[in-house]
Amino acid sequence: MQPKTGERPSLWPGLLGIAGVAVYLIVFLMIESQVGVAVLLVGGAAAVVLAARFGALERMRTSFAGREGSMDIAVPAAVLALVLVFHQDHFTLLLVATVMIFMTASLGLTVQFGFAGVLNFAGAAFLGIGCYTAAVLTKNTGLSHLLVILAGGVMAALIGGLLLYPVLRTRGHYSAVITIAFTLLFKTFLEVNDALGGPQGLRVDGLNLFGWAFNDNIALTETVELSFYTNYVLASLVLVCLGFAFLRRLDRSWIGLNMDAVRLDETASACFGYNISRWQITAFTVGNFLIGMAGALYAMMLGFIAPTNFTFGDSLILVSIVLLGGIGNPWGIAVATTIVIVLPEKLQMIQEYRFLLYAAMVILILLFRPRGLLPRPLRAYFPGWQPK
Amino acid sequence: MQNAATKRAAAVAAVLAIGLAAGVAEAKDKIKVGFIGPLSGGTSSNGLGGRNSADLAVRLKNADADAKYEYELVVLDDECKPDKGVQVATKLAADKNVIAAATHYCSAVAIATVDVYNRFGLPIIVWGAVLPDITYGNDYKEVHRVNGTMINQNETAAKFMTGLGYKTWAIIHDTTDYGKGHNKYFSQYLTENGGKILGTFGVTADQQDFTAELTKIKSLDPDVLYFGGLTPLGVRVRSQMEKLGLRALFEGTSGIVSDTFIEGSGELAEGVLAFREGAPTELLPGGKVFMEQYKKQNYAEPSEAYGPFAFAAMNLILDTIEAVGPDRKKVRDTLNATKGRDSIVGEISFDKNGQNSVALITKYVAQDGKWTVWAESEYAKGKRKLKGQK
Numbered sequence: 001m002q003p004k005t006g007e008r009p010s011l012w013p014g015l016l017g018i019a020g021v022a023v024y025l026i027v028f029l030m031i032e033s034q035v036g037v038a039v040l041l042v043g044g045a046a047a048v049v050l051a052a053r054f055g056a057l058e059r060m061r062t063s064f065a066g067r068e069g070s071m072d073i074a075v076p077a078a079v080l081a082l083v084l085v086f087h088q089d090h091f092t093l094l095l096v097a098t099v100m101i102f103m104t105a106s107l108g109l110t111v112q113f114g115f116a117g118v119l120n121f122a123g124a125a126f127l128g129i130g131c132y133t134a135a136v137l138t139k140n141t142g143l144s145h146l147l148v149i150l151a152g153g154v155m156a157a158l159i160g161g162l163l164l165y166p167v168l169r170t171r172g173h174y175s176a177v178i179t180i181a182f183t184l185l186f187k188t189f190l191e192v193n194d195a196l197g198g199p200q201g202l203r204v205d206g207l208n209l210f211g212w213a214f215n216d217n218i219a220l221t222e223t224v225e226l227s228f229y230t231n232y233v234l235a236s237l238v239l240v241c242l243g244f245a246f247l248r249r250l251d252r253s254w255i256g257l258n259m260d261a262v263r264l265d266e267t268a269s270a271c272f273g274y275n276i277s278r279w280q281i282t283a284f285t286v287g288n289f290l291i292g293m294a295g296a297l298y299a300m301m302l303g304f305i306a307p308t309n310f311t312f313g314d315s316l317i318l319v320s321i322v323l324l325g326g327i328g329n330p331w332g333i334a335v336a337t338t339i340v341i342v343l344p345e346k347l348q349m350i351q352e353y354r355f356l357l358y359a360a361m362v363i364l365i366l367l368f369r370p371r372g373l374l375p376r377p378l379r380a381y382f383p384g385w386q387p388k
Numbered sequence: 389m390q391n392a393a394t395k396r397a398a399a400v401a402a403v404l405a406i407g408l409a410a411g412v413a414e415a416k417d418k419i420k421v422g423f424i425g426p427l428s429g430g431t432s433s434n435g436l437g438g439r440n441s442a443d444l445a446v447r448l449k450n451a452d453a454d455a456k457y458e459y460e461l462v463v464l465d466d467e468c469k470p471d472k473g474v475q476v477a478t479k480l481a482a483d484k485n486v487i488a489a490a491t492h493y494c495s496a497v498a499i500a501t502v503d504v505y506n507r508f509g510l511p512i513i514v515w516g517a518v519l520p521d522i523t524y525g526n527d528y529k530e531v532h533r534v535n536g537t538m539i540n541q542n543e544t545a546a547k548f549m550t551g552l553g554y555k556t557w558a559i560i561h562d563t564t565d566y567g568k569g570h571n572k573y574f575s576q577y578l579t580e581n582g583g584k585i586l587g588t589f590g591v592t593a594d595q596q597d598f599t600a601e602l603t604k605i606k607s608l609d610p611d612v613l614y615f616g617g618l619t620p621l622g623v624r625v626r627s628q629m630e631k632l633g634l635r636a637l638f639e640g641t642s643g644i645v646s647d648t649f650i651e652g653s654g655e656l657a658e659g660v661l662a663f664r665e666g667a668p669t670e671l672l673p674g675g676k677v678f679m680e681q682y683k684k685q686n687y688a689e690p691s692e693a694y695g696p697f698a699f700a701a702m703n704l705i706l707d708t709i710e711a712v713g714p715d716r717k718k719v720r721d722t723l724n725a726t727k728g729r730d731s732i733v734g735e736i737s738f739d740k741n742g743q744n745s746v747a748l749i750t751k752y753v754a755q756d757g758k759w760t761v762w763a764e765s766e767y768a769k770g771k772r773k774l775k776g777q778k
Contacts (some may be wrong), residue, residue, distance in 0.1 A: 045697070089484035090508075094475060188592055191563035198520070200499055263562040298471075303502035306470040308564070311594075348464055352427040352436060354561060 013056065014071050019046075022078040025338070026085050029092050029175030034349050041361075064331070065377070075334075076241060083233050088162035092280030093229035094301075095345060100236035102300045106321045107243045107330060108290030113319075114328025114376065115256060118281030119166070122179040122369045123318035125186040126156040126288045128310030130295020131204070132196060135305060137168070138205040145207050149239075149296045156292025157285045158304065164284060168277050201306025204299045213302045214300070232301045239297060243290050247330050250286070259283055324362060324373025335373050419445065419714045421705055422480045422489030423698070424473070425516070426497075427465035428619045431592070433648045434493050437692030439463055441462035442490050444682055447539075447700035456710055462486060466497045474504055480561055481508035487714045488512065488703040488723075493694060495519035495565050504626075505530045513701035516694040518642065518665070519565055523743040532723055532742035534733065535697045536665030536703070536749065540570050541642060545663045545751040548575035548640060552609040552777065556584050558636065560601060561616035562593040570616030570641050583652035586610050593617065598625055603634045610636050611776050616774055618643040623652035630656055637661070637775040645693040650757055657754040659767070659774050664704040667734035667759045668750045669696040674732035693759075700731040 013165050028040050051057045064071050064375045072158035079096075086092040089149065105127055110117040118127075130152035137148045149281030157213075163182055167175045189300030191199045261269040270276055299305050321340050343361070345353035424437035433761070441605070446461045458689040462483075464476040480486055481504055491505075492498035493516035502696040505512050506528040514522055514533040521532050557578060561567035567590070570680055575585055586608040589601040602625075605613065613629065613636040615622055624642040631640065640649075640662040650657045669675035682691050691699075704726065705719070729736045739745040751762035755772075766772045 046567070091475075091479040095479050098475070127567075156464075174723055184592075186561065191568075191592070192590060198565065199496065199563055199568055201496060201520070237679055301472050302500075303503055304470060304474060306496045306500060308469050309471045348476070352432060354465070355428050 006088040009061075009062040009066035011063060011067050011070055013059040014067060015074055016062040017056075017063075018071070018074050018078050022082060027226070028346065029082075029086065029095070029342070031346075032349075035139055037346050037349075044299075061377075065071050065109040072245075076185040076237060079233075079237055084228060087230060090227045090229055093227050093233050095342060097229060097232040097236045097301060098298075099302070099337050099341045100240045101294045102242045102318070102321065102341055103333055104236070104240045104294035104297075104334045105291045106318055106325070106337055107240070107247050108294070109318055109322050110247065110287075110328060110330060110333060111250065111259075111283050112287035113264065113322050115251065116279050117259075118280050118284050118287075119176040120179050120284070120287065121176050121312070121315050122183045122293060122318060123162075124312070125183045126160060126291040126306075127158050127188070127295040127298065127314075127318075128186060128307075129156040130292035130297075131299035131305045131309070132190070132202070133292070134299040135204040136196070136204040137296045138300070139202075145300070146207055148300075149293050152296025152299075153289040153291075153293035156295065160288035161286055164281055167284065168280060180312060183315050184311070187307045187312075188312070189308055190217075195262040197306070200305055201304060203304055204302070205299070206303060207231070207300040215303075224387070229301075232297075235303075236297060239293065244287035244330055246290075255279075255282070297358070320362065324365060324372055325373040326369075328368070328376035329372070330337035332372055332374035332376075401560070405457055413573055416456065417714070419457040419709060420460050420462055420483070420486045421709070422462045422464065422486050422491070422510075422512075422700070423702070424464045424466050424476055424480065424489065424491040425493045425698070426468040427463070427561075429467050429468050430551050431493060431500060431618055432693045433619070433689065434516065434646060436689040437463070437695040438490075438698035439636045440495060440687040441678075441682070441691050441695035441697075441699040442515075442686060442702040443697050444678075444687075447685065447707060448681060449703075455706075457714065459706060459709075462489075466492065466494070468494040468497060468499075470496050470500035473501045477501040477504040478508075479504055480512040484512065487709055487716055488705045490515045490698055490705060492517045495516060495569070497571065498522045499525070499565070502528055502531050509716055509720070511705075511716060511723055513723070515698040515701040519569055519651055523741045526612055529720055529724060529742070532726075532738055532744075534701045534731070534736055534744050535694065536744065538566075538641070539573050541663050541665055541749055542570060542573040542715075543577045544751070545639070545641075546574060546581050548581065548663075548751055549612060549661075550578070550583050552583040552774070554583070554637070554776070556586050556608075556610040557612050558605040558608055558610040559588040559614045559616065560598070561588070561590055561614075562618070562621055563590045563650065564593050564617075566618065566643065567593070567616040569663045570643075572643075572659050574614060574616065576677075577592050591617075591621070592620060595621070598628050598656055599632065601635060605636070606632055606634050611638050612637045612663075615640045615644070617641070619646050619649045619652070620651055626653045626656050626660070635775065637777075642693065645759055646750055647692060647759075650759065657757070659772070660754045661762075661774070662711065662752045662754075662759070664693060664750050664752060665748070666697065666750065667748050669732055671761065672732055672734065674730065678732045695735050700733045700736065703731065704729065704736060 029171055031037055109123050112120045133152045133155040134148050137143050137151055166178045190196055215228050217225045217228045257280050261274055262276050268277055321336045325336030344358050346356055347357055396749055410442055415668050425437055425438045426432055427435045429585050443461055446459045449455050449459055457607050466473040466476055479487055488511045490510045495517040498514055498517035499522050511530050518538045520539055522535040523531055559569040559571055622640055626638055634681055638660045642664040645662045645664045708719050709721050727737045737745050751769050752759045753762050753765045755765050767774055
């Protein structure tokens with residue numbers, strides 16, 4: 001029996017919230033006109049402000065926290081509904097899959113930044129390691145592509161191991177600089193290394209699982225055909241769900257508690273006998289593993305990778321996702337990734353000014369929400385527990 | 389009663405019919421064509437120039453009363469990044485209303501996206517990227533290119549420079565495919581023509597300080613410094629060369645033939661050499677019209693060196709659609725069969741890989757703040773002398 005801790009929060013606010021966001025996203029992805037996007041952006045912001053004013057957001061939050069199991073089903077279901085709406089729209093599906101792959105990578109960064117407080121400004125480099133691992137393995141071996149994705153993660157974790165020694169010996173800004181140096185080094189290494197395609201990059205085969213070729217359209221009936229990107233959306237959905245579940249388990253386990261202690265106060269936790277290095281190493285390795293897996297899938301979806309995809313600027317984009325979403329909160333990541341990936345795409349029609357507007361919006365968001373869109377809530381030691 | 393109703397219906401039908409007919413006569417069918425280039429980031433000046441030039445082609449065609457269709461230009465930004473390139477290429481190619489497109493200035497992006505165009509069957513003409521593999525690395529019928537490759541450019545450059553009497557070179561190139569490719573072909577042709585390379589230095593495309601490389605080069609003391617890279621890097625290398633007192637002549641590639649290079653380097657640009665594919669726009673009859681029309685539209689940015697190519701590519705696309713109608717397959721096949729067509733960058737003939745085989749290379753020298761065709765410059769006439777020229 002579950003311990004009774006007051007009334008169970010209602011399911012409806014959460015479900016309505018998810019449905020609202022899904023409908024909003026569908027309309028947003030469909031709309032092409034400049035005015036339409038502007039109206040939607042302003043409307044969306046107004047809706048959020050109003051919802052916060054009238055307590056709807058708070059009710060959604062309690063509903064999310066209290067009815068976790070249902071929400072865990074409802075959110076992927078909403079994604080599937082989105083896929084159904086856009087089943088023939090190659091570009092939109094590519095965008096949705098890209099969002100989820102970057103979400104997975106940002107989850108990796110969350111373990112490092114948000115849980116253990118290890119700075120990593122080399123996110124794009126680890127993503128790149130995953131990509132290149134996939135490229136080399138699909139080209140030269142007949143390894144099952146499921147294992148290729150795993151191998152991408154393992155390689156990223158292993159190469160990240162090389163960085164551990166200098167990262168652990170330094171603190172704060174200095175360890176950040178080491179990871180920045182690694183990003184630059186990684187890109188230059190790829191550019192001068194002709195075995196890995198040099199600056200021109202490498203072609204990567206499409207994903208193929210047990211004879212299911214991901215790069216073919218899915219013919220449901222003779223007239224209805226799903227875009228081949230549906231495959232990748234499904235694969236990335238599975239990956240991000242696994243990553244999400246893993247992150248939550250990690251966060252709520254004694255490992256998560258230890259990491260929290262290490263992040264909040266290294267000196268105090270060392271006094272209490274915590275092995276600081278152990279948790280930093282764990283977080284760094286686990287995070288890179290997630291990023292690498294995301295990279296491997298990304299490469300197979302894109303079909304072509306080149307060093308310019310993995311610059312320091314791209315690492316900063318990953319970091320900005322984590323900061324914008326609210327450090328340490330996976331739900332925040334989901335919202336932030338969608339904004340960071342989809343918004344610049346939707347602003348294409350204002351051409352050279354789009355990054356100006358995009359940057360201004362990010363600054364505005366952080367001005368009003370300095371701790372990110374969805375800051376990490378207090379740790380809930382008992383599921384469904386409500387502060388009285 | 390019956391009669392009245394019939395009459396009324398007939399009247400309504402007649403009004404509708406007239407309205408429809410008038411509508412058809414006035415509005416032409418709308419056809420979408422695409423343009424992709426780097427509109428943000430370090431090479432955006434070239435992307436914006438290309439965008440404006442393609443836009444000019446569309447505006448001129450729309451202003452033409454004889455044109456069968458009305459054209460709408462869909463412009464997308466690839467940021468000079470392969471992953472973004474694949475994204476926007478998918479967006480453009482998956483849109484069935486887009487019939488053809490002029491795409492890409494950056495080689496790394498173009499090589500990544502050719503698969504996408506092939507997959508979705510969108511005929512494209514590359515307007516700026518120079519990597520040979522874009523057309524020669526595949527046999528895609530959809531891919532064409534109006535500008536030449538870096539092979540032709542460097543062959544001419546090496547022959548010309550050795551002909552001027554220079555003996556020794558040092559090479560700085562960026563480590564992108566652009567710079568590495570230029571280094572490869574220039575070195576190859578230079579050695580064949582008897583030039584000697586004293587040292588080769590690869591630098592990253594965003595490097596700021598070249599003191600280490602340039603100091604080394606100073607001690608090697610070459611006649612010429614060959615630079616394989618794009619404008620932003622070129623400006624930095626040129627100005628830092630001067631600070632360290634290098635006496636070598638600065639020789640660049642198509643990547644620095646831009647107004648931005650001359651603005652950025654100021655007086656130091658004087659006497660800098662560079663090579664570019666295609667006939668000099670301003671000397672061709674169509675080119676003059678292009679320059680005048682470009683001015684008339686009051687674009688905020690100059691057309692830059694590859695603007696004329698974007699214009700020529702877009703024009704070829706529009707003419708082809710006019711001829712065979714808005715059908716991707718027909719447009720593709722007609723483009724493949726293009727032979728000896730006049731354009732503002734010289735004659736266009738596609739070989740079996742879709743590469744424009746008329747590879748005319750123009751030699752440029754910067755004189756009085758302008759890229760001047762070598763044959764017309766005071767340097768060629770002997771009134772001025774290049775650095776170290778005998």
